[in-house]
Amino acid sequence: MSLSSTNDTDFREEEEKLLTESGKQNHPKCLEFRDIEATSIKKKGVRQEILKGVSGKAKAGELTFIMGSSGAGKTTLLNILTGRNLKKIERDGDILVNGTLITASEIKKISAYVQQDDIFIDKLTVKETLRFSAKLRSPKKLNDDEIDEIVEKLMKEMNLKKCENTLVGSISQKSLSRGERKRLAFACELLTDPQILFCDEPTSGLDSFMSHRVIKALKQLCSQGKTIICTIHQPSTSVFKMADSLILLAQGNIAYQGRAQDIGEFFEKCGYPVPRFVNSADHFMRVLSHGTEEDENVYKNRIDGIIAEYENSKEESTSHSSKREKNNDKVQMKFPRPWILQFLYIFHRSLVVLSRDKFEMIVKFTQIIAMAAVLGSIYFNISIQKSDLLSLKGFAFTTVQLMHLLFMFQTLPLFWKEYPVVIREYQSNMYSPSAYFLAKSMSDMIQYLIFPFIFCSILIWSTNLPRSFWPFFHYYSISLILSLLSTSLSRVVASIVGEISSAVNLLFTITIPFMVFGGFFISYDRIPFYLEPVAAISWHKYAYEGFLIGFMKDVGQIPGCNETSTVFRESCSTGIEFIRQLSFKEDNLWLDYTVLLTVVAILNIAGISAFVWRIRRS
Template sequence: MDSKSEEAEPLLKPKNVEDEGLITSLDVDPTQKSRSPTPKPTPIPVLINDTPVASEIEQVEKELAHSSERFRKPKTLSVTNDTESARIPSQVKTNAKKLVFQNIQAVVLKKKGVRQEILKKIDGVARPGELTFIMGSSGAGKTTLLNILTGRNLKNIETDGDIMINGRNMISNEMKKLSAYVQQDDVFIGTLTVRETLRFAAKLRSPSALGATELDSIVDELLVMMSLKKCENTKVGTMTEKSLSRGERKRLAFACEILTDPPILFCDEPTSGLDSFMSHQVIKALRQLTIEGKTVICTIHQPSTSVYHMADQLILLSQGHVAYAGPAKQVDAFFGRCGYPIPKFVSSPDHFMRVISHKSFETEDDYNKRIEKIVLEHDIMKKEQSTHSTLSSSRREHPETAPFTFPRTWTAQFFFIFQRSSIQLWRERSVLLVKLIQTLIMSIMIGSTYYGLEIDKKSLPSFKGFAFVSVQMMHMLFMMPAMTVFWKDYPVVVREFQANMYSPSAYYLAKTTADSIQYLVFPVIFSGILLGMTSLPYSVVIITNYLIINILLSLNACSVGQSFAAMCGHLATGMTVLPIVCVPLMVFGGFMITYEAIPWYFLPFAWVSWYKYGFEAITIVYFNHNSTISGCESNSSVATLKMSIDSNCTTGIEFIKAQAFEETHLWLDYTVILAVILFWKILGALLFTWRIRRA
């Protein structure tokens, strides 16, 4: 396919010539045109509990027990016959999945114990090789039903009912392995390109490691399938930096989800925000997937005539009830039977959406009577049809628990997320530049304040200020910015976790590790400028230890900020709560009051204060090897000694002890600071994992 044809035809051409007729169906009377691209036997417009074949149940269980995360492989499809079996090529029949759901109920738990019933005993069926629309007015429960079927986004919702695939009861973890879910809001990492987004998804969704050639082959296939080849090197974009169009983002979402070739695909409002032509193209892409034998279910609000004609099955929801469930081409006859025939020159979706929607001028009683009449008529139709079918409740119950596993190991997840996070960090160079300028300005200002500082009698009080600023600036400069590291990507993380791509702990640790790279550099710049502007002793041991202490304190500040962000769940809340913890620890860190003077009931704050251990370590580094301090010799007069920080400041060791520190505690200080970093990292990972899993 050349480039011109790709631009003219954004999505794959349908393999059945009758599908082409759908493109020009806008100007045709919907009552006079076939609504199915291929003729096939008319299914019964109600839920049928077909007796499950033992081999089908065993196939589902085998896929769940082994590798249900199959990777996409090219298929040679042939649709030549008019029979229903021709819609599902023989090479994909074994992967066909029939979805049946019964008595689905949902109750939203609101504040003060208020319970609102959203869905009331919903039944439905979605067959392989068919496109099923779930329609209804706003608030009818379409998205809630889809969330229940996929087992996602069910916070504060009580659910009940049976969900079966090929006769086997399913739970949410199992459904995630056999299906993909394209949600209404398309969320991506805006700084990545289309190709990079697909490559990342391919790496984490493949059950085994992929070579570069195989990975590129899979990505290229998806780019061509979804007509994204021309924008493969374009950044996805964000809310503030526009790049991809809405249709391209939607097709990218499809590409990411069908990467593993799932037998069942759920889509929530795939045409939302698109014009009529682009809506047609998106649904046409879904239609193409049904030709491959997939079961495709999507919610849709009010489709155009051309889009509506592509549906095989239709489920209409109103006030939490099923108003109609059956073939799309039989809905006109059903509404005529209910006493609401379609007027001339009015499209079917427009008509029945008017019928099941609440009008502003009618009373609540009138609306309820109309819906009750439709629901009652549908129940009568179900009973009539059920007498002509063989019903069976035979099915195998699902196990009580199912392991929640990811395709790749935790180490592989960490590595790939670290790679992506590093790319993000590099492409946000403007933020890095701002942090660099901030570091330069603050270090030059502080260096000017302590310009020419020496280790002598007059400078001992100033040295305490120097040590205090060194410790405090590592927190002031880096703690608050570190809180924002993952919250801008929070919706993406929730979506990718629900898609079974990676563990929240792997993301948290990889993301924070990549972000911490800059906090290995900025402390060195800050410390280098300060040391260059002072006249403190220069030696490899002193400078190395001073740099290491500042780097560890900056990493600790980042870990604390990130952990509080995960704990509070909201950036503004975290920034408000964090000072409540940090300020008391800073006060009892030895800057404003010596360790010996701290009241006993405040001693626990000093024991856990990383400020104290940082201050002690810097003091030990500079005074541990000083045999004498200039101006504090032992033959000085009492009056002269009183001018110093303490009357026993004749040596560096004595100065250290005057601060209630011990010269042998340097390695203890390092150990405590490292332990504090580890504590906040683990706590942050646990809190972030808990928050993502309950999202």
């Protein structure tokens, strides 16, 4: 018999049977909340009361809807029950599971939370998404066969088998339907076999048919003894009838809490019977909502009357415990998998995503070829002779700048693109932010090994500069380090600022002063003493110096230095003399490498710290 046809008596009998079973690790959970209060702390210390001592219960094996008009507090209540998204919210009250007080960190161990927005990595298939979640979220480490078995079972239960090899897609790249994405979100959360499932607006954005299928899937989970609590906005009649219990919120108070099938009788007692041929849920929402032109006192009197009627009609609640759940309950994240496995799984996923983003790779490859071709045509056939020394300086310094510009601004949107996914997966207790940051950085590093090599090869063969091993090695190695440095800087700024457009502006603000003191626009012996500290930490200077030392250190007499030239008027003789004229030192090459690599390391440490801080406070 289908669950939708099971009557109220059957539910009670099933619940009692499930709750009395002993010896099972995952026995059903009855969730109760008592006197939940919540106050939002806004700017300048302004306080707004959201919930005013609300109490309710969600029974095992039942589907409970939390409904209310906009601003009634249903999302805040759900967040308090799940222990999430509670920044600047003061709260108090008791949360109990099977009659025992429980903290936010403890409830996360036995529950799962399906958010309203279905956020996934768009380049993975449905099956790959589930496999990744299974590897990181399962209570015990599973082998490949066990993972496949669990994933297959979930895809069948959630009716995802037909699209298992379909890419999840994104808003701009349609692939899965909204209903399939929603069922995939449920499947990801069910991998841990939670006994309590929280859902925020599970039917949002779905048509009535898909909404019915999604709620029907939840009803099937209820038949397994799971406790499911959903916030929902104006469900259709068929969806509303599938609810077992209902919690109505109005102005931060409970307007009704009880069996869903009894609410019509309750509203009729309040003087607001459901008209014929009208959706019951729509009628209840209209009664509880503030009309556009409705007088505030009229609305307040109506809501107060409904709340008073509910208070008079409800049964006496059980005695409250004197122990309160602390507002500052810190959630201690203990991930199922060790850090190294988190890193390896994320690294593998990042490589898969990188390999499938063919359009982005083609764009980058084309950009590298185009910029190298343009620069190669400008400095075509320059060589180490007196008439080309000024061009050589320009060639080296332009390379420094392009290694920044080509990779620094590319990294921002690509790195930040997965930020919402990381938040969701971190809150689902899948992995540490530090594991993600390092895995993502190292997987991206592969392309920054290849692209600088292509860039440097084109430029070297476009000129008559030395093509022997060591000059090219230094030219490529410093270019590679610069690409890593620029991408590391992008990740740091993005993690600190948290918004791309502001991050772009900040990157310009940081980069330009260091570029000015790179040694091309002003000689180092001309820099004012009060600006010397800025010049000393300019990585542009060390890269520029390293390029020129690599090309010029082993050059003896420079051709044309004994001749009169209108292009390069300063005296010159050897490669070392040329290096010294720029206030550089020929013995600083390995110092340049050390400084550049140190800057990369410092930026990555700062990036990890900023990223972890931002994810944990989100």
